Amino acid sequence: MKRLILMKRNVMIALSAMVVSGLTCITNAEVHVVTQMGLQFDPAEITVAPGDTVQWNWMSGSHTVTSGSDCTFDEIHFDEPLNSANPTATYEIPATFTGVIDYFCRPHCTLEMTGVINVVGDDCPGDLTGDNQVNIDDIFAILGLWGDCPDPCPPFCEGDLTEDCTVNIDDIFAILGLWGPC
Ligand SMILES: [Cu+2]
Numbered sequence: 001m002k003r004l005i006l007m008k009r010n011v012m013i014a015l016s017a018m019v020v021s022g023l024t025c026i027t028n029a030e031v032h033v034v035t036q037m038g039l040q041f042d043p044a045e046i047t048v049a050p051g052d053t054v055q056w057n058w059m060s061g062s063h064t065v066t067s068g069s070d071c072t073f074d075e076i077h078f079d080e081p082l083n084s085a086n087p088t089a090t091y092e093i094p095a096t097f098t099g100v101i102d103y104f105c106r107p108h109c110t111l112e113m114t115g116v117i118n119v120v121g122d123d124c125p126g127d128l129t130g131d132n133q134v135n136i137d138d139i140f141a142i143l144g145l146w147g148d149c150p151d152p153c154p155p156f157c158e159g160d161l162t163e164d165c166t167v168n169i170d171d172i173f174a175i176l177g178l179w180g181p182c
Contacts, residue, residue, distance in 0.1 A: 029092075031055055034115065036063055036082055039108045041115040050121055051095040051130075058087040062107065065089050069102040071109035076152065077101055093119050095128070095158045125161060126178030134178045142171050 029051040035042045036059050048054065056065050062084075067077035080089040082105070093101075098121035105113040126134035128141040145159030145167045159167040161174040 029053065033057060035059060036061075039105075039111050039113045041065075041105075041113065044114070045116040045118070047118040047120055048093055050093055050097055050119055052119075053090055053092045054117060056082055056089045058082045058084070058089075063105040063113070064107070065091075065103055065115075066106050067091075067101055067103045069104075071104055071106075078103070093117070096125075096160065124178075124182035126175050127182055128159065132182045134175060134180060134182070138175050139172055142167060142175060 030049070031053045032046050032048050033055050034046065035057045038060070041056070046054070063082040064080060065082055066073050066079045068074035073079050078089070078091040080086065080091075082089050098119050101117040101119060103115050103117065124132065124134065126138055129137045131137065142159050147167060149157030149160055149165045149167065157163075157165060157167070159171060161178075162170045164170065
């Protein structure tokens, strides 16, 4: 019995190692640069993919990058200063998020210092490892993300394909349903 438990543990260690090596294959993420120019973000609207990073570069004055619309922080994505003390702000788009992220500068929002990030997902939602196929590696990725989603769960949680705020067996069934080349 003890030996069986030990063997199970070794299998889990091996699986974990495979998950880690599988996840490091995700290398197609891009960095999109937005520059603060006076009271504008340039470009004001960008289109990115899930997992990409947006980087804002400060030029002058004192600003913030704050996600939300109507000059109200959405308390979901980001709220960072962009000034001489913090001349670069970055945000990594969650891997499973798609949709629109509006953002603004807190001091200059009413002067229409705003921006838009369009996050357009790929057409292969089950491909967590980014190798253009849904296969056993994606099941290992699910295992590595297993459990309750971090708070706040909506609107994104990596590995939660069924969007029920927990990564569980249902997500493995979802992977199986998406099985094959993208
Ligand atoms: Cu500003």
